Amino acid sequence: MSRALSTPLAVSLGDPAGVGPEVIAKCWDNRDGFALPPFVAIGDPRSVAAVWDGPIELVDDPRQADAAFDFGLPLIQLNAPRPDMPGHPSVAGAHTSLDSLEIAVGLARSGSAAAVVTGPVAKEQLYAIGFQHPGQTEFVAERCGVAPGNVVMMLAGPTLRTVPVTTHLPLDEVAARLTSALIESRGRAALRGLQRNFGIAEPRLAISGLNPHAGEGGQLGREEIEIIEPAIAALAAEGWRVTGPHPADTMFHARARAMYDAALCMYHDQALIPIKALHFEDAVNVTLGLPIVRTAPDHGTAFDIAGTGKANPSSLVAALKLAARLAAADENKLRTAAAARA
Amino acid sequence: MSRALSTPLAVSLGDPAGVGPEVIAKCWDNRDGFALPPFVAIGDPRSVAAVWDGPIELVDDPRQADAAFDFGLPLIQLNAPRPDMPGHPSVAGAHTSLDSLEIAVGLARSGSAAAVVTGPVAKEQLYAIGFQHPGQTEFVAERCGVAPGNVVMMLAGPTLRTVPVTTHLPLDEVAARLTSALIESRGRAALRGLQRNFGIAEPRLAISGLNPHAGEGGQLGREEIEIIEPAIAALAAEGWRVTGPHPADTMFHARARAMYDAALCMYHDQALIPIKALHFEDAVNVTLGLPIVRTAPDHGTAFDIAGTGKANPSSLVAALKLAARLAAADENKLRTAAAARA
Numbered sequence: 284m285s286r287a288l289s290t291p292l293a294v295s296l297g298d299p300a301g302v303g304p305e306v307i308a309k310c311w312d313n314r315d316g317f318a319l320p321p322f323v324a325i326g327d328p329r330s331v332a333a334v335w336d337g338p339i340e341l342v343d344d345p346r347q348a349d350a351a352f353d354f355g356l357p358l359i360q361l362n363a364p365r366p367d368m369p370g371h372p373s374v375a376g377a378h379t380s381l382d383s384l385e386i387a388v389g390l391a392r393s394g395s396a397a398a399v400v401t402g403p404v405a406k407e408q409l410y411a412i413g414f415q416h417p418g419q420t421e422f423v424a425e426r427c428g429v430a431p432g433n434v435v436m437m438l439a440g441p442t443l444r445t446v447p448v449t450t451h452l453p454l455d456e457v458a459a460r461l462t463s464a465l466i467e468s469r470g471r472a473a474l475r476g477l478q479r480n481f482g483i484a485e486p487r488l489a490i491s492g493l494n495p496h497a498g499e500g501g502q503l504g505r506e507e508i509e510i511i512e513p514a515i516a517a518l519a520a521e522g523w524r525v526t527g528p529h530p531a532d533t534m535f536h537a538r539a540r541a542m543y544d545a546a547l548c549m550y551h552d553q554a555l556i557p558i559k560a561l562h563f564e565d566a567v568n569v570t571l572g573l574p575i576v577r578t579a580p581d582h583g584t585a586f587d588i589a590g591t592g593k594a595n596p597s598s599l600v601a602a603l604k605l606a607a608r609l610a611a612a613d614e615n616k617l618r619t620a621a622a623a624r625a
Numbered sequence: 626m627s628r629a630l631s632t633p634l635a636v637s638l639g640d641p642a643g644v645g646p647e648v649i650a651k652c653w654d655n656r657d658g659f660a661l662p663p664f665v666a667i668g669d670p671r672s673v674a675a676v677w678d679g680p681i682e683l684v685d686d687p688r689q690a691d692a693a694f695d696f697g698l699p700l701i702q703l704n705a706p707r708p709d710m711p712g713h714p715s716v717a718g719a720h721t722s723l724d725s726l727e728i729a730v731g732l733a734r735s736g737s738a739a740a741v742v743t744g745p746v747a748k749e750q751l752y753a754i755g756f757q758h759p760g761q762t763e764f765v766a767e768r769c770g771v772a773p774g775n776v777v778m779m780l781a782g783p784t785l786r787t788v789p790v791t792t793h794l795p796l797d798e799v800a801a802r803l804t805s806a807l808i809e810s811r812g813r814a815a816l817r818g819l820q821r822n823f824g825i826a827e828p829r830l831a832i833s834g835l836n837p838h839a840g841e842g843g844q845l846g847r848e849e850i851e852i853i854e855p856a857i858a859a860l861a862a863e864g865w866r867v868t869g870p871h872p873a874d875t876m877f878h879a880r881a882r883a884m885y886d887a888a889l890c891m892y893h894d895q896a897l898i899p900i901k902a903l904h905f906e907d908a909v910n911v912t913l914g915l916p917i918v919r920t921a922p923d924h925g926t927a928f929d930i931a932g933t934g935k936a937n938p939s940s941l942v943a944a945l946k947l948a949a950r951l952a953a954a955d956e957n958k959l960r961t962a963a964a965a966r967a
Binding site: 457494503504531537555556 | 880
C-alpha cells in the first residue's frame with residue numbers, strides 16, 4: 284500500500300443506514316489488494332459493526348491513523364444518540380452524516396487530512412434536519428469559503444472525464460438556465476482543475492451542444508449559436524484549448540475521447556449517461572475549484588441493499604485512489620514551491 | 626459468404642458525393658472476410674468509379690446479382706445527368722439519391738430484394754428538390770403505406786438496442802411533445818419489432834425517465850408521474866414486459882443492459898449517446914414497423930472525407946449483416962407459415 288501522503292485521507296461515512304459503512308469496511312479488508320493509502324473514517328462505530336465484524340481502531344486524531352491502519356479500520360467516533368439499522372434511515376442518522384462530513388472537511392482544511400472522500404448521504408433526510416444546500420458539494424464549498432458557482436462536479440473514469448454545466452434541473456428548465464457566463468465559469472473551473480489537480484499543463488476541453496446534432500446550424504435549436512459558441516469564443520480568447528459545440532452523440536466513442544481531457548456537458552444526463560455507460564464501477568465524483576481535494580464514489584446510499592453484504596466497494600476504491608493521487612500532486616507542488624522559495 | 630437468402634439485399638448508394646459509394650465498394654472488396662450476403666447497389670456507376678477502381682457488374686434485375694456477385698459489385702444503373710464529384714453535393718445528386726432509395730424500396734416491396742439497406746443522404750439537398758419528409762425513414766414508411774407514427778427507429782449494437790420516442794427536436798421542445806399515447810405507440814412498435822424482426826418471443830422493454838434521476842419522485846420534474854408511468858401501466862396491462870421509468874444514467878452499464886432487450890428513450894441524445902459511446906463502429910439503424918426489412922449504417926454523408934479513402938465501412942457491414950439476419954428470420958417465418966397451411 285502507498286504511504287506517499289504525509290497525512291491520511293478523511294472519509295465521511297455518509298448516511299449510517301446506507302452502504303457507506305459497508306463499503307469502507309470492505310476497502311479496509313482489501314487495503315493491500317487494492318493498494319490503498321491510509322485513511323480514517325469519521326462516524327458512528329456501531330453503524331460499521333452492524334454490517335462488519337472486523338477490527339475498528341478508535342483514534343482521536345488523523346495522525347494516529349497511519350500507525351493504527353495495519354491493525355484495524357481507523358475511526359474517529361461520533362456519538363449518535365442511537366445506532367441506525369441498515370436500510371432504515373432516520374433523522375438522527377442524518378445528523379451523524381452531516382457531522383461526519385463537517386469534521387472530514389475541517390480535517391482537510393486544517394491539513395490534518397490529505398483529502399476528503401465523502402460517503403453517500405440521503406438528501407431527503409438532510410432536508411428534514413434543515414440542510415440548506417442542494418448537495419454535499421455545495422456544503423463543502425461553503426465550508427471552504429468558495430462560492431458554489433465557482434466549484435464544478437467532475438465525473439472521472441479511466442477513459443473519460445465529464446463536467447455538467449447544469450445539474451439537478453428538470454430537463455424542461457435546462458435551456459432557460461443556460462447562459463454564456465455559466466458555461467464560461469464552469470469551463471474555466473474545469474480547465475483550472477485539470478491543471479491544478481490532474482497536472483495537465485495545457486488541458487483540452489470539448490464542449491457539447493445542447494440540441495441533437497448540436498442544433499444542425501440552428502435548425503434544431505439556436506442555443507449553440509446564441510449561447511454556447513460565444514462562451515467557447517470567450518474561453519478561446521483567454522488562451523484555453525476549447526472545441527465545440529460538438530454533437531453530444533458523437534463525442535464519447537474511443538477515438539473522440541482521445542481528443543480531449545474533459546468534456547463539458549450542458550445537462551445532467553448528457554454528462555452522466557456516457558460516464559456510467561462506460562465506467563459504471565469505477566467512476567469517481569471529483570469537486571474542482573476547492574482549496575482541498577474532495578472525491579466521492581459515484582453511487583447513492585442504496586438503502587435497498589444496505590446490510591445485505593452486496594454493496595460493491597469499487598467506486599469507493601477508485602475515489603480513495605484518485606483522492607490520494609490528486610492530494611499527492613498538491614503536496615508535491617507545495618514542496619516544489621517551498622524548495623523554490625528556499 | 627452467406628447464401629441463405631433467396632434474393633439479394635438492395636443497397637441505395639445515398640448521396641453520390643458522400644461516402645456511400647466508397648463504403649459499399651469496400652464491403653464488396655471484403656465480402657468474404659466480412660462474410661457478407663450478396664447485395665445489389667442502386668445508383669450512378671460513375672460515383673463508384675470515382676472513388677474505386679474495382680469491377681462493377683451492371684445488372685437489370687436483382688435476380689442477376691447472385692451470379693454477378695463473385696465477379697464484381699452488382700449495380701442497377703441510374704442515369705444521372707452528370708456525375709457528382711466526391712465531397713461536392715449537388716441538386717442532381719439529390720435526385721439520384723432519392724431515385725436510388727425509391728427503387729431499393731420497390732424491389733424489397735415486390736420481393737425481388739430481401740431487404741433494403743440505405744446509404745447516407747444529405748437532407749439539405751433533398752429539401753432543395755422538394756423532399757417533404759423529415760428523413761429517409763418517413764419516406765420509406767410512406768412508400769410502404771405505413772403511417773410515420775407507427776414506425777420507429779431502433780439503434781442496434783452488439784450489447785444494446787435503443788429506441789427514441791422523439792427524435793429531431795430542439796431539447797427545449799421535448800417535454801412538450803411527450804404524451805402517454807406517443808410513448809405507448811413507440812413502445813408497442815418496438816416490442817412488436819423485437820418479436821417479429823429479432824425473434825424474441827417475450828421481449829423486455831426498459832423505459833427511461835425524462836429528467837435527472839427519473840424526476841426523483843416529482844422533485845426534478847413531473848413528466849415521469851404524469852406521462853411516462855401511465856404509458857408504462859398501459860403497456861403492462863396489454864401483457865408486455867415493460868419496466869421503468871428508469872434514471873437514464875444508470876440504464877446503460879453492462880449489468881443493467883442485461884435486464885432488457887431494448888431501451889425506450891425519451892429524446893434523441895438519450896438514445897444516441899449510449900449507443901454511440903458503446904458501439905460507435907458497429908451500431909445499425911433499423912426501422913421497425915414496416916412490412917419490409919430496412920437497415921442503415923449509423924453515420925452521415927461525411928462530405929469532408931468523401932473521396933479520400935478514409936471512410937470506415939464497419940457500420941455498413943453491420944447494417945448488411947443485420948439486414949440479412951432479419952430478412953432470413955422473416956423468410957423462415959413465411960416458410961413456416963406456408964408449411965403450416967400446406
